[in-house]
Amino acid sequence: MLTERMREFVLDLELVVAAESRPGARAAEVAEALRGLLGSGDVLRPEHMEPAPDGYRQHVVHVDPLSRFSVVSLVWLPGQQTPVHDHVCWCVVGVLRGREEEICYELDEAGVPHQRSTSHNAPGEVCWLVPPKGDVHRVRNDGDSLAVSIHVYGADIGKLGTSINRVYPEPAGEHAHTGFPLAGD
Template sequence: MNSTTYPTQPARVGLPELLDGIREQTSRGLDPRPTALAVADVLREQTPGVDLLTAEERLGDPHELVSNVLHTESAFSVKAVVWQPGQLTAIHDHLAWCAFVVLQGVEYETLYRDHGDHLTEIGRAANGPGEASGFAPPGDIHRVHNTGDVTAISLHVYGADLGADGASVRREYDLPVR
């Protein structure tokens, strides 16, 4: 379970410039996967600091990961996710392409392949500050886990208007992993 907030927007250090870079890539008319990779490059090159979030937003919640939607428009949305130690997502995939960069802590990602009646693990990555990645459906089934002992913060960009669509997750998987 997680919660999403749409707060009154404070001034966000570095966000306007980051949005310009993302818009430049999303306006190129590329297919979803190349768009996700290009946006990941922007995130890597222009990684904002944790001061993008207010001190209160950086606290998170001990009971669930917290998503703070920072920007929405028709081509993409940006949200920051705050993960307390031990918090993890369900195994899931997305409605649209996604790119992310870690701002603080380490996020451990496990990738899966769907075989209909079960999943298989196909990869693992430990992503630290400044590390970015991009992916697009199909083939974007994963779980993310804060395995560290400090709060992790990451910035996610989705190729969808979360203000209109509400969520980025297409499906959660409750299948055995073999």
């Protein structure tokens, strides 16, 4: 079951994906819709904001019946992070609560990731990525409280289980990840 505001957001997404087929343009339009959602009150049901002690938790909130997109909440306790990874599809991320650090990487000729940039995203901030370029990153909760972000993926995450395409070796000098997502609802 969705909140009323999430139901409206899903209807907006259905219009976007029906009207725009180019992945980059689609992600940009989804980002605008997500910005509007983040400041609108009750967005997620309480069960979609439950963390897990062993790793960040992924809750599938909605899957489009035509498999064009999925809405997922990721819930992070302080210090939890992803491995360095890339994606199977375009992705739009908005921070609902807490703070997330995103480290972006470039791959050298041998496929080894090297840090390119770091950003700190607070509530209301939205970013997106479109494979195959510029989508290698690591995300973590670098704050001292619970972080919740809403992700819109251009694939059926209910079937795939994850948006991660490949996991890369840990770059020299970085700490290993604290766990893969734990399945939610």
